[in-house]
Amino acid sequence: MLENGAAPTVPEPAGPASVEDPEVIEERRKHRVRGLIALLKDPNLNYRWNAAELLGPERDPEAVGPLIEALKDPYVDVQWLAAKSLGQIGDKRALEPLLEASASGDKWLRAGAAWGLGKLNDPRAVDRLLALLKDLKAKVRKEAAWALGAIGDTRAEPGLKEALNDPDAGVREAAQKALLAIGARPEEPTVPPGPA
Numbered sequence: 001m002l003e004n005g006a007a008p009t010v011p012e013p014a015g016p017a018s019v020e021d022p023e024v025i026e027e028r029r030k031h032r033v034r035g036l037i038a039l040l041k042d043p044n045l046n047y048r049w050n051a052a053e054l055l056g057p058e059r060d061p062e063a064v065g066p067l068i069e070a071l072k073d074p075y076v077d078v079q080w081l082a083a084k085s086l087g088q089i090g091d092k093r094a095l096e097p098l099l100e101a102s103a104s105g106d107k108w109l110r111a112g113a114a115w116g117l118g119k120l121n122d123p124r125a126v127d128r129l130l131a132l133l134k135d136l137k138a139k140v141r142k143e144a145a146w147a148l149g150a151i152g153d154t155r156a157e158p159g160l161k162e163a164l165n166d167p168d169a170g171v172r173e174a175a176q177k178a179l180l181a182i183g184a185r186p187e188e189p190t191v192p193p194g195p196a
Helices: 022-039 045-058 061-070 076-089 092-101 107-120 123-132 138-151 154-163 169-181
Strands: none
Touching (some): 022 045, 045 076, 107 123, 123 138, 123 154, 138 154
């Protein structure tokens, strides 16, 4: 901030190209992606997790390898955001690493991997996601239910119907929405749910 409270102005880059020029826009995007990829290796945790989060919306295949490496970052803050970004990019190279990450001992990485698998929309993830519907952590079960609905494979129907009896209201709601997404009619829970 300047002394008078006004925000500093950022000068526009000089050059003959128009800001709307698609080549200039793409070159700036590629430059931004390369910068974010470099930040995945930065010693500062905040830079790494921000980079892991921001690479997903860029949807650049160049980021897939570095994000797969970031699944093994020493901090789960980076790992689970890398998992989500891999799902957003949608590159099938991420399937096996996300399946592996979904077996992590950390609930945040399991949840991020489940979400990423749902975004990949690959039916090969269904069996693993069905197993995550029985995870000890409600966050993981909820993301697994959502992911199964996103994939839309009817093999998930029995597991999702069972999840309608989950003790957590968020999991029950996600299972119901997932059943509707795959074209199944959600049944009423057979056992009254316990406290959420």
